[in-house]
Amino acid sequence: MELALSLEKLTNEKLLNLHSVAERNHDVQLTDFIEGEFVAEQVDAIKKISEYVAQLRRVGKGHGSGTLIRCFSMREWEAIA
Numbered sequence: 001m002e003l004a005l006s007l008e009k010l011t012n013e014k015l016l017n018l019h020s021v022a023e024r025n026h027d028v029q030l031t032d033f034i035e036g037e038f039v040a041e042q043v044d045a046i047k048k049i050s051e052y053v054a055q056l057r058r059v060g061k062g063h064g065s066g067t068l069i070r071c072f073s074m075r076e077w078e079a080i081a
Helices: 002-024 028-059 063-080
Strands: none
Touching (some): 002 028
């Protein structure tokens, strides 16, 4: 989970870098596309994964972490269905 969080943060950083390049070059369409399609989704993903990582740290290693991961999986499937 911590690796997933790191990857989401890295992706967000790269998107923000691309956004700043588009702004410097006055590319309004690209900045709007990045803001509309990616930035909000990345922020939401980082928030959700951060919450999961915090909960996993509180639960600790062992039986509780496996149960918590299964619980997360069930929530994700319920959200999709």
